[in-house]
Amino acid sequence: MKHTYEYPRAALTVDCVVFGFDSAQAALQVLLIRRGLAPFKDHWALPGGFVRVEETLDDAARRELEEETNLSTVFLEQLYTFGTVDRDPRERVVSVAYYALTKPTDHTAAASTDAAEARWFPVTEIPPLAFDHATILDTALVRLRGKLRYEPIGFELLPPKFTLTQLQRLYESVLGTPLDKRNFRKKVLSHNLLVPLKETHREGTHRPAQLFRFDPVRYEKLRKKGFLFEI
Amino acid sequence: MKHTYEYPRAALTVDCVVFGFDSAQAALQVLLIRRGLAPFKDHWALPGGFVRVEETLDDAARRELEEETNLSTVFLEQLYTFGTVDRDPRERVVSVAYYALTKPTDHTAAASTDAAEARWFPVTEIPPLAFDHATILDTALVRLRGKLRYEPIGFELLPPKFTLTQLQRLYESVLGTPLDKRNFRKKVLSHNLLVPLKETHREGTHRPAQLFRFDPVRYEKLRKKGFLFEI
DNA sequence: CCAAAAGTGTTCAGGCTACACCCATGT
DNA sequence: ACATGGGTGTAGCCTGAACACTTTTGG
Secondary structure, three states, X not given: OOOOOOOOOOEEEEEEEEEEEXXXXXXXXXXXXXXXXXXXXXXXXXXXXXXXXXXXXXXXXXHHHHHHHOOOXXXXXXXXXXXXXXXXXXXXXXXXXXXXXXXXXXXXXXXXXXXXXXXEEEHHHOOOEOOOHHHHHHHHXXXXXXXXXXXXXXXXXXXXXXXXXXXXXXXXXXXXXOOOHHHHHHHHHHOOOEEEEEEEEOOOOOOOEEEEEEOHHHHHHHHHOOOOOOO | OOOOOOOOOOEEEXXXXXXXXXXXXXXXXXXXXXXXXXXXOOOEEOOEEEOOOOOOHHHHHHHHHHHHHOOOOXXXXXXXXXXXXXXXXXXXXXXXXXEEEOOHXXXXXXXXXXXXXXXXXXXXXXXXXXXXXXXXXHXXXXXXXXXXXXXXXXXXXXXXXXXXXXXXXXXXXXXXXXXXXXXXHHHHHHOOOEEEEEEEEOOOOOOOEEEEEEOHHHHHHHHHOOOOOOO
């Protein structure tokens, strides 16, 4: 830690990779906003903005998320800090990237954003992005895939009540591989972290599916004893 | 991304958690420097300093490491960015933390630092640290433990030629649990990533130990095929 | 010949993988 | 009655855990 404070300073921003899951299409999606200003005017970009001196990084991420996409109370975690010198053509900007997981329940809110246009894109059909946001998105995807395997964060992308098939589709989309139905069910149920509800999910012309909810309290207890989720 | 540039800016620093491993004592160690200036004058702290506008974050971390500890060519990876508002009593400072792994071969260099006093501390005997550096160190330890289990970064803490017992002691110190000798050897050798050398390591009054080196080329090939290290 | 660490195989249990059919519903 | 997804059990294999003695050296 040096004692000199007189050098020019980099600007500091946060950018958020917001993931959502569309159960109908079994597709992992990302929320992007259309830029109204140069540089990269009319390009799609990650929601984000400048960090204020009186707010923490987490606060800044939540604030920008709320301002630009109307999303609140989502799972939010710091991802990585991007600091190459030329990532912003105007001047030096260092960006602390976050990734967020949203439940479909919250998506309606996300649609009604104020000024900028916001839209969900399947991760397989991402348009060209502003700045180094494609790199940030890639980093977030890698992290999400890794994390999904040993922490129960998949539930953050599903409604509070979900079927095992929805959960399996989610894992398959994120990990990019098909999974065996029987083995998948055996494994996720073996932890006793999924509570079967009295309700069923009726849809289409076939047998209704059992609905479950995730039990976060029980998970906390297990986790403190050194339990690893693993799928 | 907003278009306003006129707000006051946070200062941006990098801090490095430098790990080393003392085979003789089988102890994981951290390199700390004594602060010569307020605040926290005479406290121990992580090496670090301000990021210049014309250098990347990685460059800043390497530069500070070299300036303050004479260490170069070490394994260096971004850890997490710490941005609570009051972490520095003087003003708003956001710090991008890195962790570094050094081989004992480099340690001699580390001793001969210029002005500030630098010293290795076993992770079990860390003195009170300046700022939020204790939190940063904890975060680094958690990361190191996690990473050691599924990526071959342990070799970054050993000399280029090492014995299996040294490797086992390293894993035991970092993970904090004793490991079974036969099972450990079976597992690390099963990947064929350790090349036995023609030399042995003679020490003390007992049978000499076979020396090995890690084969990074072979590891790269395996990794690209989706191989996971795992111990 | 003694002390000290190096080196080496087998057995058992539990978890992972592969795999095919019946069930409940709406039309 | 038929089409559609929901739901279930078993057998073989492989991996991980437990465990004790011989070997080589220096003093």
